[in-house]
Amino acid sequence: MSVAETRPSSDGGHMALKSALTGEFMNATWRLQQWLTEPNNPRSLSARARAKRWREFISRFPDLSAMRVLDLGGLPSFWRTVPQHPAQVVTVNIADAEVTAPWLRxxxxxxxAPNSLRGERFDLVVSNSLLEHVGGYARRRALASVIHEYADLHWVQTPYRFFPIEPHWAFPGMQFLPVRLQTVAARHWPLSHGKAPDHHNAVDAVLGTELLSLTEMRLLFPKSTIWHERVLGLTKSLVAVQDRPASPA
Structure with missing residues (x-):
């Protein structure tokens, strides 16, 4: 028997160690994702933030149950799960959705540019996490005009550009990286809500997400109060709130 045959192979040990470390990394990643972004975990950071946001929303609009609400960019599924629903909700989205309640449309x-709603009026316009996805400042300005046109009251939430963790991919500082590196993160970062299947989809997702600053929110909603939704003392989201009719200019 040769020396080579009697010497313990290190390849198997290295592979076992690599597999163990990979498993530990994936477990740690999963636990971090559960804590940060898992919507079905009531103790996750995002779930607690949403609960806090809802409490603020209800405190601003205590008559919600009597209101006719327009939700721009929303889906009926959100309103079916809230603790208190309005008298009527109309959701507008480019995606179709099932409606299972008579007070939902x-x-x-x-x-x-919701042409199908021309001539309608609402008590309140709501928009959550849409502003950053509509595609450029001109489109954001158009959305703000629609919000002002259809109701005297509004609640418009968007993630804050300078929160240290990019909210869609849960990647620290991703919004400040070159597009090339952002697309790599969009495809491979394990904490993202949904990994892009290929390079082109990753580019579309990255370039289709433009987080807003406080200055831009004030430009779009000059008469609104800007509420800062905070996590660990840092502003995570900005919400433009008009909870009473604005005074005439």
């Missing part, structure tokens, strides 16, 4: 349309 869904419209497939462009939230920045």
């Amino acid at each position: 869904h419209v497939v349309d462009d939230a920045c």
Whole structure:
């Protein structure tokens, strides 16, 4: 028997160690994702933030149950799960959705130009995490005009550009990286809500997400109060709130 045959092979040990470390990394990643972004975990950071946001929303609009609400960019599924629903909700989204309640109505349309709603009026316009996805400042300005046109009151939430963790991919500082590196993160970062299947989809997702600053929110909603939704003392989201009719200019 040769020396080579009697010497313990290190390849198997290295592979076992690599597999163990990979498993530990994936377990740690899963636990971190559960804590940060898992919507079905009531103790997750995002779930607690949503609960806090809802409490603030209800405190601003205590008569919600009597209101007719327009939700731009939303879906009926959100309103079916809230603790208190309005008298009527119309959701507008480019995606179709099932409606299972008589007080809900869904419209497939462009939230920045909802032609199918012409002539309608609402008590309140709501928009959550849409502003950053509509595609450029001109489109955001068009969305703001729609919000002002359809109701005197509004609640418009968007993630804050300078929160240290990019909210869609849960990647620290991703919004400040070159596009090339952002696309790599969009494809491979394990904490993201949904990994892009290929390079082109990753580029579309990255370039289709433009987080807003406080300055831009004030430009779009000059008469609104800007509420800072905070996590660990840092502003995570900005919400433009008009909870009473604005005074005439």
